[in-house]
Amino acid sequence: MKFYSIKSIILVSALTLFGGCIGDLDVMPLDPNVMTAEDAYSTPESYTQGLKKIYSVWALSGQKDAGSSDLSDLNAGNTVLLRCWWTLQESTTDEVKCAWSDSWVPQVNGLSWNTAKVESMEGLYHRSMYIVSIANDFLKQLNNAPDEVDRERYRAEARFCRALAYYVLMDAFANPPFVTEETTSTLPEQINRKDLFSWLEKELTAIRSLLPEQTDEYGRADQHTVEFLLARMYLNAEVYTGTPRYTDCITYCKYILGSNDYSLADNYAELFMANNGENTNARKEIIFPVLADGNTTQSYGIGAIIVGSRSSSEGTVVNYGCNGGWDGFRSTGNLIRAFEYEAEESAWTADNLNSHDNRAIFYSTGRSLDIKTSSIGTFTTEGWSVFKFTNLNSDGTPGKNSVFPDTDFPLFRLADVYLMYAESVARGGEGGSESQAVTYIQDLRKRAKTGYSQVDAAWLKASASINGSTASVNFGNILNERCRELYWEATRRTDLIRYGLFTSNTYTWAEKGGVITGVGVDKRYNLFPIPVSDISVNGNLQQNEGY
Template structure:
């Protein structure tokens, strides 16, 4: 089985590649107690399983278990559909911010929107488990391939080994960004099921940050070269550079000294690697910008650097892009226009976002549904309060529905990195006065995004507007809204918690209220603290 298209391989991931892994309560790495269950060692005795196991590492961000969409979950303790990695990550990155509100009353879900969560929040716990489940299966793959040197289905085990190390660093970055430096830490060097993991380090310590940085720098040369316009479902060098750019850009948020020079170094590597903005809609009725968020966005051009690939027939789950599309539809919206069979009436925009999107007289990025909706929100449980977002669709550029004829599941890939983010990273670094980052080039990059969005030239960004707040608070929101970046961006700006910047229902108050800085990180779930006495709760929880 070739792995040249992860989107196709999700259907043939071997169950044996995952049966030996559990979620992280106590040990992160465990072997099955049942002697009839196949172990990781058994899996890797057969080299033909290597590519299947690698596909499992990638598909862990998309699918939720061995059956799909439900029936044999990788983690327990929560509805399987709601446990999906990207769904859980996206909600924590978006719900507590000025871009998104959700109207469901499921358990402790409203507390994510109100920034009032605690250590028993089941939705935070589910993401925590997903993150460490991914880390544990990466550890197992790395442990069993590090000393091999063979070619399987056209892929060298060295190449697969380095991709697994990248994926582990990616999930450890999620852990650092969301839970801080005190999370449990294991690598392939640790014995399976023999100990309770120790924390990565002390609060605001450098250990996990340095580990992620060193891992990414160690593997970057051995990942495949950037291939703009080709396969986006597998990580290449440009994906590693984008993650390093994000890591260094946010260093101060992680309690580290500013590392903007390093952020610029890796941002420039991406900018010089051949990727290009999608500026042609290829005859579609959708704008060039919106083709990035359609069912065939994997063929939209050469802007997407890395994505979590989805297929309506082969990677069925109630998370990822399926969730983004269904949960954003309600009221007067016609679900068939979005290529699905119905809406879930959940997620809408805060007026802070819609007013940012509507600031220009014309902007193709203003993908807002207003018919039957009120911009003002008085009751978050009412879908018609708050404008709806129509950014993601399960429609091709030609207007056809995705591959699933039922309309339940979608083909729209969830983008992790795209070139536009590198443009905005550069612009922010220039605004911060980093040596080597030109303000005139920064202006060119932001205005290239305006040009792609058909914003009139007279309304393009001016040189005097190239400042940190403008870039993060407004330009990044106009271009990258609802792509799972907003919480991290607002923390970097210093406006996520506290009272300097409030929006509707921040802190659970209609007009918004100041919130404690403890919410800049999430709590380590109380269940894991009870299972592992080596861990210490984050302050304030």
Template sequence: MYRALKTPSRLLLMLTLATVVLLAGCTDVGVEPESDASAERVFTDDSSYEAYLAKLYGGLNVTGQQGPDGNQDIGGIDEGFSQYMRMYWSLQQLSTDEAIIAWQDSGIELLNTHAWNEDNQFVRGMYDRIFFQVSHANEFLRQSTRSQLESRGNSQQVIEQMPQFRAEARFLRALSYWHGLDLFGNIPFVTQEFERGAEPPEQATREEVFNFVEQELLAITGEAGDTEEVLAPIGDAEYGRADRGAAYMLLAKLYQNAEVYVGENRSNDVADYTARIIDSGAYSLEEEYHNQFLADNEFSPEFIFAIPHDGQRTQHYGGTTFLGNASLGDQAGDFGFTGWYGLRTTSAVADRYDSNDERPVFPNTTGNQFIQEGRSKEVTDIPDFANGGGYIVPKYQNVTSQGEPGVNSEFSDVDYPMFRLADAYLMYAEAAVRGGGDMSRAVTLVNELQERAGLPGNLTSSDLTLDFILDERSRELLWEGHRRTDLIRFDEFTGSSLNWPWTQIEGFSSPDTRKLFPLPGSELRANPTLEQNPGYSGGE
């Protein structure tokens, strides 16, 4: 299939202009974002609303006001570390059996060994990013009511566009609140109705945040009877922006983990919403698995919601710039990167793949699976990238499907696939095994993925066990930011019986309290009404 070189989407172009109107942020969820210009003056310009919305999307991507460093969004952490998806990926992957990092950068190595605490800068940075997003989404919703638009004399076109813009802002806020309840449990909670400058925000329970996210997503998809502030129909949004397909996927994610969050099996709902995605006709499996992780992957028919990266317009040291560079050393030039000598995988991952599975046989490599030359499968020395073992995973490559390099070897053109169709297939299959959905359909869906991977695709219903599905999720979705949440849902993230192949860790045991990260110590000091998660300083 022919693929053209990447051209900038309207979202990327608007993100370039978004700093003109951004109300520069703080990381305190209850504090109004600061501004060099009053909202009344800024928002008389019709274009400011779309630019602000672009910055909300940009909060998942860029790290500051100029990029790649300088004038960063959040403080207390190196700007390169602070990119939203870099920190999310690190917490989701480095805390599991899928990834090891060689670096010893002020606490990142503690993610590998479950030794983080409430002062870990990566835990704090993720928390701050979540509430940076929430604060700005709330501000957008405060400033974009119909009465505000009419009082400022904004055009009729803006008034007509605003309900969908507001639905997108609500989706982005719901996404960050989902990350918050998944990673941290009971968290501070505010909406645009919160009276700024009053008392510190109260801490909501996981159930309360769950219910809010659910109701928001039902509202902006029209499921709750709302007819005004709704997302574009499934498959109709501009690439990189949320439509109802993205919201259905987030709903399904919420329901998939409902037993962890609120003690309820919502497998029927998982099957319902993933089936809507699958049956919509808006998406299809990418014929070539690896095309989803190349520099022109914006053309993939499989993406439900992706975060666009552009080597010229979204320069930062996170996202797929981090995932591509940190995974490579001397061989980086073959993959369009410069190489940072950091990430590799473990023998547990290597052993999960059948020798005929094509998913770990990457373009621009020689040999069998992963990059194995001169390396042991076992990790023998975590800080030693070159000689400490562990296969290299060049999953994200800054090279197009036509073999052309990205526009900039230092910064990635590879878009980050937050939600894609294969995940919906596996979520449906898991829901069927857990009592929701149709088992025969689940078998058909998983066999489609097996066939794309070069395997026979002859699984039967008896093969579709929970153990198989957990392993298949690791194989299909390797290094895509799902592993920690998956392991917790399958009750395999903590305990003394974990068999994770870290040869430096003898007798490794992780308490159940590690299923949540701690609220940052700095947040507890700023808001003494908050209660720390059990197992951490200040918690029971």
């Protein structure tokens, strides 16, 4: 598959990013066999539609319905970009294991894949490159846009979307092909991870001032979105480049924190409910979401996370806003133990854990705490279910559609900024203070109404056991707090790699290495292989080391 040069584009998007339903825009489907991009971009509305299309790839597999795919060789349901990113960031870790019998499941659960096709890896790679491709095409055409189009802002937003896609590729694959709107070759050269980091840093710094400080339309990129992505890059810079950049992480966290444009939601659970994009209490914390609407953005992205975490025999519209369930994703015992409940484990239930820390949103009836025999086929018996994301509104009513959730996925939110700041201070970054870092952690715990002990400066730097295991690492308390606050939000794999725990034998969990009790694996699994489907058509690409 080659998606680097899009010669035609259908300017249809189901995302309602710019304050109105799609019908308001008089969207006209264009025949890709007839219309070129030059023909398609002919009116102010067409440029708005084109920009929406770039954003929409995170949420939608295609432009017609949930069964359509922009990329012909990818299954529409299984390879929505959000779903692929979430699956690989979570199901490879101690937070999630999948119970399905699909061929890819034991490979992802057990960190045992090779270069053979794995749908989530193919989807992550090719849909990220698809964003790069259509963003490049959009940027080529933007100079010809009518005067009514805000060219500067549209250009900056398209560049941000492209940068976010390249960030994902850098994190997951390290060395992707690199192509911009100025590239002419249809077989682009590969860029190494360190050089891609430098390009992203320069690109994001350049577009930051071209965007509004805070967007006037929920779901669009702004300066704080750029600042967050830079902060996350700097937090993980030592992994990406070999050089720590914690001072820079603090700097960009402070831009967000100092703006006072965001505050913590009063109710943690409302951040993950069907009306989180309309509920001002939740929305005030969300910096950048992947938007969803059960009627107008139908796909199996956020739906896979919500419906996939319920059982067909237990899920109802009344208890979570959708019908049935897929018996797919649930927790490991490691995730539950992160909440440090002090009672005997035999007495633990989802309810008493939630009373201890209201971020613990689980379902334990009939389930053992640990996955003891196999992840496959044991969804309702081994491993607690995770009910953090729901298609219920904050008033308890269901979302608009019982098949496709309304719930936006908070890709970036303020609580993560608090935690990035605290970790960077603890690791020696300059420009922040330990007292402020402690305050941020305490604020998160105060919202959670936890029974944990008070945090102090020593707590930030202490060597601590990870999720109740025998493994202990420096700054481990912060990693545990990240787990409690951000579990199932597509950060865990990156976090474990930063702490040196993802592949090591020091810290294990169910199915790691293909063993039910868990073992260490080769360090090559810190990266995914470049798909053979791309290497086979581009002789400029080399496979990642070890594959």
